Amino acid sequence: MKLTNNRIIIKYFGICILTTFLILLIYEYFDDASLKTNFTTKLAEVKCNNFLRPYNKSRFVKLEEETTYSIKNIQEGNGDTNIYQVYSITWHTKPIWASKDILPYKFRNCAFKNCIIRESSDDTSHEIYDALLFHHTEMNIKVPNKTPGQIWVFMSYESESHTVKHFLKKEWDNKFDWVFSYRSDADISFPYGVLHRRHTQSEKNYTSLFQKKSKSVAWVVSNCKSVSNRNQYIKKMMQTIQIDVYGKCGKTCSSSWNSDKCFKDLSKDYKFYLAFENSICNDYVSEKVFRLYQDGFDFIPVYRGARNIKDILPNGTFISSLDFSSPSQLALYLKNVGSNESAYTNYLKAKDKFFSNGYTRQEVLQFMYCSVCEKLNNKYKRSPKLNLTTWMLEKKCIIPKDV
Ligand SMILES: *[C@@H]1O[C@H](CO)[C@@H](O)[C@H](O)[C@H]1NC(C)=O
Numbered sequence: 001m002k003l004t005n006n007r008i009i010i011k012y013f014g015i016c017i018l019t020t021f022l023i024l025l026i027y028e029y030f031d032d033a034s035l036k037t038n039f040t041t042k043l044a045e046v047k048c049n050n051f052l053r054p055y056n057k058s059r060f061v062k063l064e065e066e067t068t069y070s071i072k073n074i075q076e077g078n079g080d081t082n083i084y085q086v087y088s089i090t091w092h093t094k095p096i097w098a099s100k101d102i103l104p105y106k107f108r109n110c111a112f113k114n115c116i117i118r119e120s121s122d123d124t125s126h127e128i129y130d131a132l133l134f135h136h137t138e139m140n141i142k143v144p145n146k147t148p149g150q151i152w153v154f155m156s157y158e159s160e161s162h163t164v165k166h167f168l169k170k171e172w173d174n175k176f177d178w179v180f181s182y183r184s185d186a187d188i189s190f191p192y193g194v195l196h197r198r199h200t201q202s203e204k205n206y207t208s209l210f211q212k213k214s215k216s217v218a219w220v221v222s223n224c225k226s227v228s229n230r231n232q233y234i235k236k237m238m239q240t241i242q243i244d245v246y247g248k249c250g251k252t253c254s255s256s257w258n259s260d261k262c263f264k265d266l267s268k269d270y271k272f273y274l275a276f277e278n279s280i281c282n283d284y285v286s287e288k289v290f291r292l293y294q295d296g297f298d299f300i301p302v303y304r305g306a307r308n309i310k311d312i313l314p315n316g317t318f319i320s321s322l323d324f325s326s327p328s329q330l331a332l333y334l335k336n337v338g339s340n341e342s343a344y345t346n347y348l349k350a351k352d353k354f355f356s357n358g359y360t361r362q363e364v365l366q367f368m369y370c371s372v373c374e375k376l377n378n379k380y381k382r383s384p385k386l387n388l389t390t391w392m393l394e395k396k397c398i399i400p401k402d403v
């Protein structure tokens, strides 16, 4: 009798140790994710918090089962609907860059895992989904009928000046419920990058860095025309300061023009780099500037773009064209800073206190899938109701008047 009791105790003790070990393992996994980016940190936090809450079956779907839900079952109310509420999502117009295998485990890292996603839907099947996703550049299609209660999500990662033309067809008016965008006021907001503070300062010889630089301003560009008049602005600057243009419109770089190596090599010789956006819109701060906060990009970003850039990048780590009344004023300032070692290296030192690792397309999609799933679970409703046209145009991108 006693022996059996002991056996039971030993058995339960074993199970307990095993469970603890499993929990630790899962925590390790979250930890790795949280190192990477702010957003994964956020996701990991949500996940861990959920993990610590009492187990709620309606919120969790076991991983292996992710693929076993069939649309048919959901539609017909089969499957274990007493236990699980499953939401179905589909791309109606998928971005061309989102290949089928871009995300093998679509909801594994999400706070809510009870969603399934189809890669595409046609006009005969789209009405059974809880949410339809539309990517802006592929929207030159017949506008589908909308099932009552269905959620339509508009996705654009580009500035409004490039987005507006794709949805202004009358039939799209009033159709969308949520917006995914870089804008901070979007329902699902995901910026191009985030800066993190470095825990340890790099030990660079800034004097030597400065002394090795023999050239002043570099600019790498692919799109030779743009709506922000940036070419005109740069032409005016060129009357005061030497600017070397690389990329599709200029000289060839040491390696392919958009590669990190090209930038790192340029930063050995050049003091400044022009991070000029193709449009001037609030919150529109692209990877053009975030990428300059990586290791080995030792030049000062000269930024022209979002008017609220000072809320996004730390003061003293970049120079903003908006602080100057004209291109020649900015060029003069660059000349001054570029010939004053302490003024110059102060910028570099301030910049080196931060780092950024831009997001991959996988991360963008992952964030979108998780957010849509979470919002479906939370029955998120935007208030007041979205009018996409108004939303796009209310914070108009400006045509700058300093040229
Ligand atoms: C479980 O989750 C569902 C959906 O999020 C919620 O409605 C329900 O109240 C939760 N139950 C408990 C016991 O927390």
Ligand SMILES: *[C@@H]1O[C@H](CO)[C@@H](O)[C@H](O)[C@H]1NC(C)=O
Pocket (backbone or CB within 6 Å): 205, 206, 207, 208, 211
């Ligand atoms: C930094 O570089 C400068 C110029 O190359 C040199 O004179 C100086 O000794 C170096 N400082 C240190 C701490 O190595």
Ligand SMILES: *[C@@H]1O[C@H](CO)[C@@H](O)[C@H](O)[C@H]1NC(C)=O
Pocket (backbone or CB within 6 Å): 315, 316
């Ligand atoms: C930003 O830095 C400049 C000098 O680099 C300083 O004059 C200014 O006061 C700072 N602004 C803020 C808001 O800290």
Ligand SMILES: *[C@@H]1O[C@H](CO)[C@@H](O)[C@H](O)[C@H]1NC(C)=O
Pocket (backbone or CB within 6 Å): 340, 341, 342, 343, 344, 346
């Ligand atoms: C160089 O810049 C520093 C600020 O970092 C300033 O105090 C100093 O006066 C400048 N020197 C010259 C010669 O302009």
Ligand SMILES: *[C@@H]1O[C@H](CO)[C@@H](O)[C@H](O)[C@H]1NC(C)=O
Pocket (backbone or CB within 6 Å): 173, 174, 387, 388, 389, 390
């Ligand atoms: C949405 O906003 C646009 C522009 O502000 C307006 O012309 C249109 O009538 C609005 N649509 C609806 C359905 O309210």
